[in-house]
Amino acid sequence: MTTGIDMGLTQGGQPALLDLAELLATRLLVQGNSGSGKSHLLRRLLEQSAPLVQQAVIDPEGDFVSLAGQFGHVVVDAACGEAELQRIAVRVRQHRVSIVLNLENLDADEQLRATAAFLGGLFDVDRSMWFPILVVVDEAQLFAPVMAGEASDEARRLSLGAMTNLMCRGRKRGLAGVIATQRLAKLAKNVAAEASNFLMGRTFLDIDMQRASDLLGMDRRQAEMFRDLERGQFVALGPALSKRPLPLRIGAVSSVDRGSAPGLMPLPEQAPEDASKLIFEAGENEPPVTSWVPRPTPRPRPAANEVLRQIESYRPAPIVEPESEIPMEPEEREAIMTEILRDLMEDPETRTRQVAVVYQDFTVRCRMRRVGQSSLSLDDFRRRLAVARAGASEDITASHAWQVSLDAAATLPDDLQSLFLYIARTAIEGAPAPTDAELAEVYGSHSPGRARRVLGYIEERGLLVCHVDFRGQRTLALPTIGIETAPGMAQPRSTKGMPRGLRA
Known part of the structure; x- marks a missing residue:
């Protein structure tokens, strides 16, 4: 079934249609400088497709929370914690509820960790919940950066891994990634390269114009056109949009855009002495000042001999099963493990993967089926994997x-x-x-x-x-x-x- 989403008008005045069914299989990348209309484009796409497909919006600035009142999206405050976000993500896939993940109350490091936890929850669900869902990520360069920024390396690694799973491996699980970025040069290449549909807006830097023209298959001499695009104008290319670069203008939206820049307005009329009182004297309804907690002084570096002694005396803590096992008979447990191992052998990549990697995948599936990780050791799994690869009846x-x-x-x-x-x-x-x-x-x-x-x-x-x-x-x-x-x-x-x- 081909479902056309009206995104606006082309230069010839014809409707600019986006094939939603094709988009779910091929993903979308939106690029444009600040003020080019990226958020407006995403809002148009979300409004037009809301009755047709489940949606999950990663909103770093709280721009899309207004979708809740008109289209029934559930707004989730990401400050609830990473563990709760993973549980919410599983329920989102299970009950097929559209959601807006609001990250505006978190700092840069917490935003990356929350996004990684939520996307990981959407990705790691049972096959029975692999329903199609449109995952829209605004300001994607924050969550899949080329190099480290304000956030820690660990948070960046977690977020980048989740974004890579979304764009590279999410299609089979029903996850259709739609990512928007201000600059292609700031977005990780392995994330951007998986998109097959592109909407390129106004940009001025030479490196961004050249990358945009390369992605659209245009001559580099034509890259200058991206400087002349107006707000809301984009060049479309991809199987869900057009087989040739197609300039179009995004149509109007019906929901309120909280992220729009404020317009000009006159200053209040007041005498200079009154203005001084407003600045230097506390008012009646003045909000309290946020007390910033100073960062603790970093600990001094230990001596090299002390580090070596700690490494030699280190003993890993025993692994604690995060989820309780379901009581079951040994025959039932054995049947479930046999079924999981059979599903693994149906994947042609299993033969080329290392045993430790296959074992990790096996334990994850066992936890999802509530069998427990300690049910089969690595040595036992290695022997059973050899039998499974032999294909004996x-x-x-x-x-x-x-x-x-x-x-x-x-x-x-x-x-x-x-x-x-x-x-x-x-x-x-x-x-x-x-x-x-x-x-x-x-x-x-x-x-x-x-x-x-x-x-x-x-x-x-x-x-x-x-x-x-x-x-x-x-x-x-x-x-x-x-x-x-x-x-x-x-x-x-x-x-x-x-x-x-x-x-x-």
Whole structure:
């Protein structure tokens, strides 16, 4: 279904339509100097799409809280804390409620931490809650900066990671990122590069004009046009907007814009002596002065020997499970872990990832299913992952030959156990010997040559015998188990140079 959102008018007077369904799949980047109309553009987009899609607005200045009265958005004060923001984000995905996250009462460091917590909560939810949601981030250069600024490095790292997940990995989870920035040069490139739709407004610096023209596929000599754009004028490009750069003017909005700059107004008429009293004497309804707490004096740096002593005597604290486990039978717990492991193996990237990374993903999914992190240690998970990568069925895993294969695989390094079990499974089934390409895929590589070297190493350990007959077919035998595969080609047979009638 194609849903056109009316964003305004083109230069020819035609409606400027934005395909909302395409936007949810391709993301949007808005760029323009202060006063170019970015917030007005975002407000127009939010108003037009409010009845059609769920929305979440990251509002650093409190400009969009007025959407609550007209469109029913829930305004959340980010000062409630990071843990509460994560819980709110999960409820937002679960109940499909549009929300405005108001960050105006926080300092720079707290804004980054709150944004990271909220976006992390939107991202880390169960697959059953992956509903489409439009995530609008105003002043995105604050949350995904190129270099450190006022905030701490830790807060910047957390916020940048959350923004990267939103723009790079959020599509499958239903998160459609719409980010607006004053300067492309201040925005992290790995965040900006994931957008496929662009709306470029007025800008004056050469580096920003050149980046804008490069993103729009325009000649750099045409970059001067961005200086001549008026307030509310933008150049659009992308699958949801136009296949060619299209100048357009953003239409009017109906909600009140709190972020608009104040207009000119006359000064109050008063005598000079009255003005002096207003400045130097306290009034009746004068608000109290905020008492700024001075920063504590930094602690002196310890000596190098003291630092080394602390490192040597450090012992990590025991890991405390943040969420209580649900009481369940061992069979039920085992079935859930088997299902989680099966879902992991369906991801083609799992074979190329390190075991520690896959284990971390596994524990996160266990906590989401309330199974608990301590249910399976890393060593146990490594053995189960090797069995899962081998792809053995329940009948094979119940056989005596498979139990002997597990004992033999335990004598090999961790990265070779899944490959050995894969060969053992093939031999138990009586199937032809796998090709070098298949073995390389199981090993987590794209090189058949590496697979042959790994086979040679296992053969040197006495666990495998490789035999090639006169037809070039290879048989892999496992002497410790007493089984062998059927003959199979090590490499797919090439038909180049053969008569056409003999080609398969």
